[in-house]
Amino acid sequence: MHSIRKDPDHEMHRDLAKYGEMTTLHLGSKTWILLNSQRVVSEIIAKKGSLTNGCSPMPVASGIVSRYGRSLLLPPSGWTEKRRVMHSLLSGTALRQYAAWQELESTQLLAEYLFQPELWYRHHYRYANSVVHRIVLGGRLVKTGKELADLQDVVTHSIGSIGSSMVDWFPELESLSKFLHLWRAHWEKLAVWNYNLYRSWWVPVREQINAGIAPPSFVRDVLLHDDTKFTGDDQEAMYVAMQIIEAGSDTTREALNIFAMASLYHPDVMTDMDKMPYICASIKEVLRWRPIFPFTPDHVLTSDMEFEGYHFPAGVGLVINGIAVCEECEDPDIFNPERWLDGHETDAAHGLWQFGGGRHICVGYRLAQRGLSLNIACLVMCYDYAAAGSYNSHRLNHHSTDEPFPVKVTVRSEEHAKLIKEDATRNGVLETKWGRSEI
Template sequence: MESIVFALLFIFAVALPVYSYSKRQRFRLPPGPKGLPIIGNAFDIPVGHEWVTYAKWSCEYGSDIIYLNIAGQPIYVLNSVQAINDLLEKRSSNYSDRMVMAMCHEIVGWGKNFAFMPYGDFWREHRRMFHQHFHSDVVSKHHIHILKQAKDLLGRILADPDNLTQHLRFMAGASILRVSYGIDIQPENDHYVGIAEAAVHSLALTGNVGSYLVDNFPILKYLPSWAPGAQFKRDGMKWREQVNRMFDEPFELVKRLMAEGKPSDSVTASLLAGLDERKDKPRQELETAVKYATGTSYVGGADTTVSAVATFVLAMLKFPNVQSTAQAELDRVIDSGRLPTFEERDSLPYVTAVMKETLRWHQVTPLAVPRTVTADDEYKGYYIPAGSLVIGNAWAVLHDETRYPNPGSFDPTRFLTSDGQLNKSAPDPVEACFGYGRRLCPGRHFAMDTIWLNIAFILTTLDIAKPSDEMGQPIEPSGEFTSGTLSHPVPFKASYKPRSKAAEVLIREPMFYD
C-alpha cells in the first residue's frame, strides 16, 4: 500500500495500548498463530475458505478454540459443537451482540440488515416484525408462491440447462419478492432482482472478518476516496448505492401503491397497515424498521436457496445412487402425472434426508456471523474479555468425523433409522446452518420449505447426469465452492432429461393449481 496508508498504520499502531500484547503472560488464552508485534495476526487471517484453515488449525493445536488478535482485537474461533453450544447457546445473553465492521456495515451499508445489528431493543423491533410473518405456524401461507416458482424452475432448466444459477436466482428472487413486497417479477432482466443481486454480491465480498484491511484498522475509513490505496472506499461507495436501492425501491413501491388505494398482498403492506396502532414511536422510525426487516428477508431467503439447490444438483452429479434412491421413494409415494406436495413430506423421509445432507455437505454460510462478547467471561480456563469477537465455524461442526463419519461423502442415510425413517436422535445440521441462540435465523422455516420443495420437484421430474464432451467422455464437475460470507458451488455443467413422457408433459403444462 502507498506511503499514506503505511503512515496511518504506523500512527494507529503507536497509539495502541501495549498491554494487549502481554495478555498471554497475564491470562490463559487459547492456542493460535503467534502473530507479530503491534499488528498481531493481521497477516495470518486466511484468504479464501477460511473455515477450512480454522478447522485445520484446531487439529494442529489440539484445541476446539483458536485465538487470534488483530491489532488488539481478540478473536476466538469455535470449532466444535460443544464450544458453540456452551457459549452461543447456553450463555447467549453474553454472546449475542454484533461487531460493527467498518467495510461491510459502515462503508457499504449492510448495517441495515437486522442480522448484523447490535443486540438490543432496536434489533428486537426488527426481529419481531420479521418473525410474525415467517415463523413456523404462518409460513404455510407463503407456500402458494413457493410452489409456483418451483414449478416454473423445471421448465426453465429444461429449456436452458446451461444457466442453472441464473434460473435459481430467478426462482428464489421471485418467491421472496412476491412474499415480501407483492412484486411479480419480469421473466427476464427484472429490475428488482437485478439490484438485489448486485447488493448481495457486495455482502459476499465484505462480510467475513478481515476481508478488508479497514476492518482491522478502522482509522483507514477516514481516507478520502481519491487517496492512493483507497480503492476499498471507491468500491464501497458503489456498493452502498446498490444496497440502498435494494432496501429502498421495493419498499417505496409498496408505499406508493397503498397511497393509491392499491395495497399489495405482502409482508410489507401488512406491517405498514398495522403501524397506526402503535403510538409509542414516531411513524417514520417504525417505517424504517419495516423497510429494514423486509429488506433483510431477500438476503436471508434468496441466497440460501440458490446455494443449497445448486449444491443439491452438484451432489446428484457426484453421487448418482442418491438420486436413484430418492426417485424410487417418490415413485412409491406420488401418483404418476403429478408433483409432490408439502402435505406428503412426512411420507418422503429419504427426500427430507437429502435436504438435510445438502445443508450439511456444504453450508451457505460456513462461518457464522461474528458475535461480540458483552462482559468478561471464562471458558475451559480461557479468558474471554468483553469486546472479543467469537466466530462459530459451522463448516467444522458439520464436517466433524465423530458426528458425521466420512464427512466428504454425500450420504442421506446418516439421518435415517435402519427402517428408513428419519432418525430424530441424529445430529441435525439445521442447528449449525441457521445460527445459534438468540441469533437463530428467523427465516429458516421459509428457506427450508423452499429448498425441500425444489429438491422434491426436480427429483420427481428430471434425471440429472454429467454431460459429455466432444469425445463422448463425461465432464466432471470441479466440486469447488466460492469463498466469502456466502458460499456457492463454482458453476458447473449438467444434463437434465425428463424422467418420462408424463414428466415432460407435467413440466410443460400450465400451473397445476391455477
C-alpha cells in the same frame, strides 16, 4: 487475514481446528474464538445466547456499505426492533399461507427446467427470489433477468465487503480525521449503488400501500401497518424488507445449486429420495456437505463469560468454524443423508448451524426448509443430472451469475414432461415467453 480470504478449499479452517475445540485468533485489533465442535457451539451459542448476541463494529461493511441497515451486522441495540417485526415470518399461520405460494413457484421451476434446462441455475434464483418477493413485498415477481442479476450482485458485493477493508479489522481507524479516510470514496460509491437499487424495489411497493391498492405482504401487513408500530424510519424499513429478500433468495439458490452438485458427485444417493424423511435428511446433508457459510458472523460477548475454566472478556468475538463443525463426522466428504435420520431430520436447525444459532438464528429458516423440501423432492422425481464437463465438487462458485459448474439436465421421461406441462398449464405459469432473458 489475507490467508483466510484466499482459501477457496478452506484448508485453513481445518488446520485451525486441529488445535482443539476452541482456537484463539488475533485479527487486527479484534480477538476471535473459533468454535470448532458441535459441543462448544451448543454450549456457548445456543445456551448462552443472552451473552453472545453482540456484533463487533465494522465501519465499512456495516456502516458505509449497509448504512447500518443490515441487522445481521449490528449490535443488539440495532437489531432488536428489526428482528421483532421479522419474527412474524415464523408464525405457523404465515408458514401455511406461504406454502401455496411455494408450490406455485415450484410448479413454474419444473416447467422452466423442461423448456430451458441449460439455465437450471437461473431457475433456482428466480424461484427463490419470487417466493420471498411475494411474501415480503406482495405479488408475483415481474422483474427482468438483469434486475435479478443486479440484486444478486448487491448481495455478492455487500457480503464481499465484510472484512475486505482494513478498517473493519481496525475499527479505531474510523476516528481519524476525515481527510485521512482514503478508503471512504470507494465504499460510498458501492453504498449509493446498493441504496438506489433497493429504492427501485421499495418505492413502488410503498406507494401502492399508501394508495390502498397493495396486495397482502409482510411490508403491508406488518412492517408498515399502524398496529405493528415499527419504530424505524422509511430507510430502516426498506433495509429490513430488502435484507429478507437478499437472504431468503440467495441462500436458497445456493442450497439448490449444492443439491445439483451432489447429484453429479453422488448420483447413487438420489435413487433413495422417494421418502420424505430422507428428503428432509438430504436437505440437512446438502447444507453440511458444502457449507454456505465457512465462518458465521461473530457473536460478540456483551459481558464477561466463564466457560469450563476459561475467562472470556466482553468484546471477544465467538465465531462458528462452519467447515470444522460440519466435518465433525465419519467420512465428511461423502454425501450421506442417512447420518441425519435421528428423529430430528424435520428440524433443519437441530444439530446444524448453517442457519446460525442463539438469538442470531435466521428468522426464516423454517420457510427455507419447506421450500427446499418441496423443490428437491420434485426435481429428483422429474429430472436426471449429469456432468457436462470437468468440475471440482468443492468449488460451488456461489457468487457467479453464469453457470457455476457444468450440468446437463434431462427430464426422466415423456410421461414426466407431460405431467409437468399439465400442472403448469393448470396453475397458469406457462405465459412466460420461454427463451427470453426475463426468465
